[in-house]
Amino acid sequence: MSGLLTVEGGTPLQGEITVRGAKNFVSKAMVASLLGEEASELRNVPQIRDVEVVANLLGLHGVSVEHDPQAGVIALDPRNVEAAHVADIDAYAGSSRIPILFCGPLLHRLGEAFIPDLGGCRIGDRPIDYHLNILRQFGAVVDKRVQGIHISAPGGLRGTQIHLPYPSVGATEQTLLTAVRAQGLTELSNAAIEPEIMDLIAVLQKMGAIISVDTDRTIRIEGVDRLQGFRHTALADRIEAGSWASAALATRGDVFVKGATQPEMMTFLNTFRKVGGAFDVRADGIRFWHPGGELRSIVLETDVHPGFMTDWQQPLVVALTQATGLSIVHETVYENRFGFTDALRGMGATIQIYRECLGGLECRFDQRNFNHSAVISGPTPLRAADIEVPDLRGGFSHLIAALAAEGVSRVRGIDIINRGYENFMDKLEALGAKVSLAEAQGQVALV
Template sequence: MSAVLQVNGGTPLKGEISVRGAKNFVSKAMVAALLGEDPSELRNVPQIKDVEVVSGLLRLHGVTVDYDVEAGVIRLDSSDVETAHVADIDAHAGSSRIPILFCGPLLHRLGEAFIPDLGGCRIGDRPIDYHLSILREFGAVVDKRPQGIHITAPRGLTGAKIALPYPSVGATEQLLLTAVRAKGKTELSNAATEPEIMALIAFLQRMGAIISVDTDRVIRIEGVDRLGGATYTALTDRIEAGSWACAALATGGDIMVRGADQHGMMAFLNTFRKVGGDFEVTDEGIRFWHPGGELKSIVLETDVHPGFMTDWQQPLVVALTQATGLSIVHETVYENRFGFTEALRGMGAQIQVYRECLGGSPCRFGHRNFNHSAVVSGPTPLRAADIEVPDLRGGFSHLIAALAAEGTSRVSGIDIIYRGYEDFMGKLRALGADVQPLD
């Protein structure tokens, strides 16, 4: 039975909260620690489900994991890496897709790796073809079996020259985690350059890796025989910071997000201001608020960094239901990310989704029958409803809608939100939200 949250909406969210390290960096850096033969330490680590899942997977492989939750410090000692039982990996990974990134490090440390059937959020196919193709380029042998995929490297791993058809974050992470200890040199063209990727590169460099990044999305790695440990403080989760900013806008509130960093949020802050929100950057974080008056409709296209990231799109769409006029949103990163709008329409929002590329240049999803563009007409009052959380970001967006709506909503499946939002229940209450978990 999934967890249910009762939300009494219609009250502006006001107050202060703190945001810690980025889920999309911390979980990957924990995997990177597998490559080191000395202990590593990560700081500013959030207490989220993904950290728990990766910690469990690491322990299954013989890694000592010591997590001081209150201090936000996790220590990882991978000096005694061992092969884990297939059933244990499958049972612990659940719907997480993180096991695919274990492959490179485990091939270097053990000569083999196994990944179970992969789940993840239902926002698109998110195929692992890029990952398997990259591993093969390095010389890995991929054996698909009924219970998952077994990967070996009978001749070791050797550097390769690889060009990605799309700057995939996951594929770039896979290459980095595989190339740093491969023999020879590796070159990756059309690489992802998100702040979380650059932080992972910095962490690997501290461990002893040799990595350079060119301005034309080319990453070059010289493989080394050995990596040690490193200490690194995680960058703030810019997705969570943007989600709370959208909550302030949608509810007419005022939220100080301590820890939020301007540098990774430039595209978001520009859009937030265009819509009619206001913000103030300080040394402690960023304060976001609705200044009163009408919100403005916009034309928006998601893109890879430094563009407007896809994970900001869903919470912003909730705020756009309160903007005057027609807003057009073109999703170019995940093909099926507008599934969450069905629940919003049930709450009174006027949103139509289209297969065509609207509001920008044609993208790779054009003419492929994916509903990847949306037209949002507003402002429309939102009314309470019973909602089922579809995925992590869509789930938090539904929560924002329930908070903005008049009346009492029941949001089911909120367990998913714990994957990427630390203590979101405590933060909601700190902001004055009237929420109550139901048995």
């Protein structure tokens, strides 16, 4: 999808939509299928760009991929895995950061891997040095070349001890996908323990891996010689569920998110209630709505799980522009996640950004000149504007703002939203949003 979205705001979103498998899990489970010597089946798979990218990359490496988008089922058979041509892999340079996670599985299956330049949303440094250092600790040889990175394991991969300076999700995934077939024991301390990580561990255990998780964020993996295939249903996408919940709050609407589950969203639900939103947990999903009256300002800090997820922050900030009083948001996960507020200010929001830590504790970005705290004063009416989507979550937040604003907004670059939100245009229409899509002509003035 490439075009210009016209949004007539001011209409509460009302109705029902469905969320399927988590973007931050599904693509990693697809990569994990490379480790098996039998076919795998993944269910509850959403139709998003990241799934398409990983499916194509797997296909380039000889994996048979059969995808039924309507049923949400994807079958992956890696029995004929082979090395892909560098030029073919390079065609995906800049489209996703997922290729770095192919390294461990490919080293086990082929003895080498090639990774092109990596893309992804520009919300912070997100260095791949974590990944490369982890692979080196397992015994891999990393050779940085003009086209990308060539990695080999002439002596095989061996278990090791790894301590992460920060509980990075990507680094934890890299360690898991590499350690399960490495020789010996791997101990990972200060690991990420997000629900998507735990679901990946469940998949690997189904394949034959031996993995234990301690309460102190230590994960121990005993390497095995062989892994089989898996059959697994992906957990629901808690980010998308939270995004639609924030949209319901910002537009004074009422949205039932079918497929959303309570356990992974408890922290979000607490915050949603504090702001003044209402919700009802049902067997098949969660209903979110604005109960009327004033929304309340809050003090909020993002954090790794079980804290408030950074991907929930941007959509919720839009709703906080409609809360009475001063809200303070301290971003501690990504150092550059408030760039999206420029557009909100242009729409009438009163938001100030600060370098200081405005939360209860100093974070790793303190004294490092990053704008990582925000003060939102509300309520402020939002005005329609022309908007350029900056990244996935920021883009959906801009879309929420356009839906809440009075007047007609034009949103350009919405193809980015396809990376993580399945059929979002159909869902907008199902909720009564007044939107239309046309091919973009010329440049759109930025607010």
